[in-house]
Amino acid sequence: MFHLPVLKNRCTLLERAEKFISGVYFTDCNLRGRLYGESCPLETIDSFLSPNRITFSEASQQNFDPYHIGDTFGPTWWTCWFKVSMTIPESWRGKEVHLLFESDGEAMVWRDGQPVQGLTKEGEKTSYILSECLKDEEPHRLTLYVEMACNGLFGAGQGSMIAAPDPNRKFSVHKAELVIFNRNVQKLLTEFEMLVDIVKELGEGEQRGYQALFTANEMVNLCDPSDPSSFSKAHSLAHKFFSQHNGESQHTVHAMGHCHIDSAWLWPYEETIRKCGRSWVTAVSLMEKDPEFVFTCSQAQQFEWVKNWYPGLFTKIQHYVKRGQFIPVGGTWVEMDGNLPSGESMVRQFLQGQRFFNQEFGVLCKEFWLPDTFGYSAQLPQIMQGCGISNFLTQKLSWNLVNTFPHNTFFWEGLDGSKVLTHFPPGNSYEMKGKVEDLVKTVKNNKDKGRANHSAALFGFGDGGGGPTQLMLDRLHLIKDTDGLPRVQMSSPDELFSQLQADSALLCTWTGELFLELHNGTYTTQAQIKRENRQCEVLLHDVEVASSLALCQNQTFVYPVARLQQLWRLLLLNQFHDVIPGSCIGMVVE
Numbered sequence: 001m002f003h004l005p006v007l008k009n010r011c012t013l014l015e016r017a018e019k020f021i022s023g024v025y026f027t028d029c030n031l032r033g034r035l036y037g038e039s040c041p042l043e044t045i046d047s048f049l050s051p052n053r054i055t056f057s058e059a060s061q062q063n064f065d066p067y068h069i070g071d072t073f074g075p076t077w078w079t080c081w082f083k084v085s086m087t088i089p090e091s092w093r094g095k096e097v098h099l100l101f102e103s104d105g106e107a108m109v110w111r112d113g114q115p116v117q118g119l120t121k122e123g124e125k126t127s128y129i130l131s132e133c134l135k136d137e138e139p140h141r142l143t144l145y146v147e148m149a150c151n152g153l154f155g156a157g158q159g160s161m162i163a164a165p166d167p168n169r170k171f172s173v174h175k176a177e178l179v180i181f182n183r184n185v186q187k188l189l190t191e192f193e194m195l196v197d198i199v200k201e202l203g204e205g206e207q208r209g210y211q212a213l214f215t216a217n218e219m220v221n222l223c224d225p226s227d228p229s230s231f232s233k234a235h236s237l238a239h240k241f242f243s244q245h246n247g248e249s250q251h252t253v254h255a256m257g258h259c260h261i262d263s264a265w266l267w268p269y270e271e272t273i274r275k276c277g278r279s280w281v282t283a284v285s286l287m288e289k290d291p292e293f294v295f296t297c298s299q300a301q302q303f304e305w306v307k308n309w310y311p312g313l314f315t316k317i318q319h320y321v322k323r324g325q326f327i328p329v330g331g332t333w334v335e336m337d338g339n340l341p342s343g344e345s346m347v348r349q350f351l352q353g354q355r356f357f358n359q360e361f362g363v364l365c366k367e368f369w370l371p372d373t374f375g376y377s378a379q380l381p382q383i384m385q386g387c388g389i390s391n392f393l394t395q396k397l398s399w400n401l402v403n404t405f406p407h408n409t410f411f412w413e414g415l416d417g418s419k420v421l422t423h424f425p426p427g428n429s430y431e432m433k434g435k436v437e438d439l440v441k442t443v444k445n446n447k448d449k450g451r452a453n454h455s456a457a458l459f460g461f462g463d464g465g466g467g468p469t470q471l472m473l474d475r476l477h478l479i480k481d482t483d484g485l486p487r488v489q490m491s492s493p494d495e496l497f498s499q500l501q502a503d504s505a506l507l508c509t510w511t512g513e514l515f516l517e518l519h520n521g522t523y524t525t526q527a528q529i530k531r532e533n534r535q536c537e538v539l540l541h542d543v544e545v546a547s548s549l550a551l552c553q554n555q556t557f558v559y560p561v562a563r564l565q566q567l568w569r570l571l572l573l574n575q576f577h578d579v580i581p582g583s584c585i586g587m588v589v590e
Contacts, residue, residue, distance in 0.1 A: 010213060014199055017216040020223075021192045031189060031225045037095070037180035045176055046083045049073055053149075053270055055309075056110050060145065072170040076156040077271070080105075080171070082146040086178055093134050095180045098127040102175040103148055106465075108278050110145040114312050117285060118278030119146070122153040123466030125282065127181070148173075149274060153464040155266030155585065162266065165585060188223070188231055190474045191238035192216060197436035198484065208484030215241045244483040251443050251453055252499070254491035255476050257283060257295035258458035259467030260372060260430050261302060263334050264588040265578040266464070273305040275465035277313065280306060283467050284316050287325045290473055292490045295320075296458070298330035298369040300356035301573055307360070321361045327492055328357045331365035331389055333572040338376040339523065340530060341575045342537050346380065348568055349575070350387035367391035367493045368420070371430040371458070373577040374522050376514035381414030391497040392422040393456065395430045400517040406508075408445070409452040409500055413511040421501055422510075426455050431462040434472035436485065443486050451506040454499040457488075519583070526582025529589065533580055536571050540564070 020030050027033040046064035059081045073080045088097055101107065107119040109128045117128045131138055150156075150171050158166035195216040202209035219234040259279045263272050283295045297303075307314040320326035332353040336346070354364050368380070368389050373396060384392065392412060397405050405424070412422040426445040432438040442455050459476070460468035480488040489495075500507075544564065550557045578584045 008214070008217070010204065010210075013213050013217045014196065017192060017196050017199075017213075017220060020220050021189050021196070029225065031185060031192070031223065034185045034225045035182055035189065036100075037182055038089075038092070039100075039180075040086075040089055040178040042084050042086045042176055042178065044083075044085045045069070045173075047073070048081045048083075050079050050081070053079055053274065056113060056115075056145065056147070059147065060113075067173070069173055069176060072172045074150045074168070074170040076150050076165055076167050076169045077268075078150045080148045080150065082148065082173070082176075083143065084146060084176065085143045086141070088130065088134060088140045088142075088178060090140070092180060093136065095134055096132050096183055097130045097134050098179050098181045099130055099144065100127045100175055100177050100179050101146060101173070102126045103171065103173045104152065105148045105150055105171045106153060106275070106278060107146050107148040108274065108281070110147060111142075115277055115281045115310060118282040118466070120153050120278070120461075120466055122464075123461040124469050124471065125466070126175075127179075129181075130178075147274075149271060151267060151271060153461070153466060155464070157266060165266070165587070182228075184228060184231055186471075187474070188234060188238075190471065190478060191235070191242075192219065194436060194475060194478055195219075195238065195241070201436045201440045202484060206484065212241065212484075242478055242482050245481045246483055246485070246487050249453075251446070251455065251486040253439055253442055253455055253457045253486045253488050254496040254499075255434070255457045255459060255488050256491060256493065256496075257286075257293060257468040258430055258460045258462060259283065259295070259297065259465055260462035261299075261465045262372075262463055262578050263299060263301060263573065263576045265584050267585070268587050269573070272302070273309050276302045276306050277310045279465040279467040280317065281310070281313050284313065284320060284326070286468060286470060286473065287320050287323075289470075291323075291325070292477075293468075293473060294325055294327060294490050294492050295460075295468065296327050296329045296369070296493060298328070298332070299334050300328075300330075300332070300353040301334050301569070303328065303360065304356065318361060321363070324492065328361055328363060329365055329367055329393075329493055330369035331357065331387060332368070332370075333569060334576045335370050335373065336572065336575045337522075337577045337580050338370060338373040338380065340533070340580050342534070343379055343383070344541070345537055345572065345575060346377070346383050347387070349572055350383065350389070352565070352569055352572060354387060364388055367393055367497060369393055369493075370577075371395040372463075374519040374581060375516040378415050378513040381412050381420045382416045382418040384420050385414075385418045390420055391493070392420045393425075393493065394422070394514075395424060395428070395458075396518070397514055397516055398424050398426075398428045402517050405447075405514075407447055407510065408455065409448045410507050411504075411509040412514065413509050415512075419509065421497060421504065421507075423456060423496070423500060425458060427457055430458040432457050432459040434459045434475035436479065439479070439486050439488065448507070451508075452500060452503065454496060454503070456491075456493075456496050519581075522581030522583050526589070529580055529582050533571070533575065540567060540571065 047067035048062040109117040156165040157163040195212045198212040223234040224230040332349040408426045411419045427442040
C-alpha cells in the first residue's frame with residue numbers, strides 16, 4: 001500500500017514511543033504491561049524471625065509460622081527467614097517461570113541448601129528464574145528459602161540515606177507469587193528503550209538520532225502488545241538499525257561488571273558479608289549464561305569472608321577466576337583510605353592482598369583499584385611499583401568541587417619518580433547501568449581526546465552492593481557496535497590498560513599528591529579513631545621488632561607469624577576508606 005509522507009513532530013513521536021514502554025502510564029494496554037503473563041499464588045509462605053545473622057543450616061531447623069503478604073517484621077538489623085512452597089501449573093509447560101519476590105529489604109534465595117540469587121528491589125532484582133523453559137522432567141513442586149535482612153541496599157537511614165539508622169524500622173514483603181515471564185517482550189522493551197535513549201542523548205542536531213526516532217515510531221506502528229506474532233516485524237526493524245556498524249576510529253568503551261561494596265559504611269561489617277554473598281552469587285549466575293560477561297572484584301577481605309561463609313559459592317568463584325570472567329583486582333586487603341594510614345600500613349595492604357589472591361587463585365593483581373577514597377598520597381606510585389603493580393584505576397577525583405582535574409588517562413609520578421599508568425573512567429561513575437547516556441557521557445567527558453581512544457565503563461549497582469543485572473548486559477550487547485555510539489567491548493582491566501599502554505606516547509604526567517576537593521572533613525573528624533589507629537600501628541611495629549630481637553637471642557623462640565597476620569589484617573580492615581575517616585555510622589565505630 002502506498003503511504004503519503006506525513007510531517008512528523010519530534011516531541012510527539014518521542015513521547016509516543018516513551019508511553020508505549022512506560023511502567024507508569026497505560027500499562028493496561030502498552031508493551032510494558034505484557035512483560036508478565038499468568039500468575040499463580042504460592043502454596044504456603046512461612047517465616048522465622050531472628051535477631052542474629054545465622055547460617056542456612058541453623059535457620060532450616062527452626063520452627064516457622066505462617067506469613068501473610070503485607071505483614072510487618074523487624075526491627076532493623078534483624079533477619080527474617082521465609083520458607084516458600086510452590087507448585088508450578090502443568091499448563092505452563094514450555095514457559096519461562098519466575099518466582100516474583102518484592103520486599104523492602106535485601107534478600108537471598110536458597111535452593112537445595114545453596115545460595116542462588118540475590119533479591120533487592122533497589123538493585124532491580126525482584127525475581128528468581130525457576131525455569132527458562134519448563135519441561136516435564138523438571139520439578140514442578142518446590143520449596144525454597146529466602147533469607148531477608150532487615151535493612152535496605154543503603155542501610156536503614158531515618159529520613160535520608162546518610163542519616164543515622166532507624167533502630168525501630170519495620171519491613172514487609174509486598175509481593176510473592178509465581179509468574180510467566182515473557183522474554184520476547186523484555187527483548188523488545190530493551191530495543192525500544194535504547195532507541196528512545198539514542199534519540200534523547202544525540203539530540204536534535206544528529207541525523208542518527210532521527211533515524212532512531214523514526215525506527216521506534218514504525219516499530220510502534222507494527223507492534224500490537226496483545227498479539228505476540230506482531231513482535232517479529234518490530235524486532236526486524238530494530239535489528240536493521242542496531243546492525244549498522246561504527247567506523248574504525250570510533251572510541252572503544254571497555255565494559256566491566258562491577259559491584260563496589262563498602263566493607264562498612266551505613267551498615268556493619270557483619271552485614272557486608274551477606275552483601276558480598278548476595279551480589280557475587282548473582283554475578284556468578286550471569287556468568288553461567290553469558291561467557292562474555294566479565295566481573296571485576298576488589299578487596300581480599302571480602303573474598304575471605306565469602307570463603308568462610310559461602311564455601312560453595314567460593315568454589316564457583318575460583319572456577320570463573322580460571323576462566324577469566326571473575327577477576328580479582330586491586331591487590332589490597334581492603335579499599336583503604338589513601339592518606340591516613342602510615343606508609344608501612346599501605347605496604348601491608350598490598351602484601352596481605354596479593355598474598356591472599358596468589359594463595360587462593362594463583363594470580364597477582366597488576367592494577368591498583370581504589371575508586372572511592374578521599375584522596376591519594378604521593379607515596380602510592382612507589383609502593384605500587386614495589387608490589388608489582390603498574391596500573392591504577394580510580395574515580396573519586398573527578399568529583400572535585402572547585403578545580404576540575406585535567407586528565408582521565410595519564411601517568412602518575414610519585415615522590416621517587418616511580419610512574420604508574422592511571423585511568424579515571426570519564427563517565428564519572430563506578431555504578432553505570434549500560435545505558436546510552438553512560439556511553440555518550442564517557443566519550444564527551446574524555447579529557448584526553450586525541451591521546452587516548454579507550455575508556456572504562458564500570459557497570460552494576462554499587463556502594464551497598466547489588467552488582468550487574470541481566471538487563472544491563474542485554475543493553476550493552478545490543479549496542480556493542482552501533483553507528484552513532486562508541487564501540488562497546490566486554491573487557492578485563494588488563495585488556496584496557498594494555499590498549500592504553502600501547503597508545504601512551506602522548507599521555508601527560510601528573511607529579512605528586514592527587515588531592516580530592518571533597519569530603520575534606522574526613523581528615524579532621526572522629527579524631528579518636530585516627531589516634532587509636534596510629535597507636536595500633538606503633539604497637540604492631542614494636543611487637544615485630546621485639547619478636548625479631550627475641551628470635552636473634554633465642555633460636556627456640558616461636559615467632560608469632562599467624563597471630564601477627566591476624567592482627568595486621570584486623571588493623572588493615574579498620575583502615576577502610578569509610579571507617580578510619582569516621583564517615584561510617586556509629587554502630588561500625590562501636
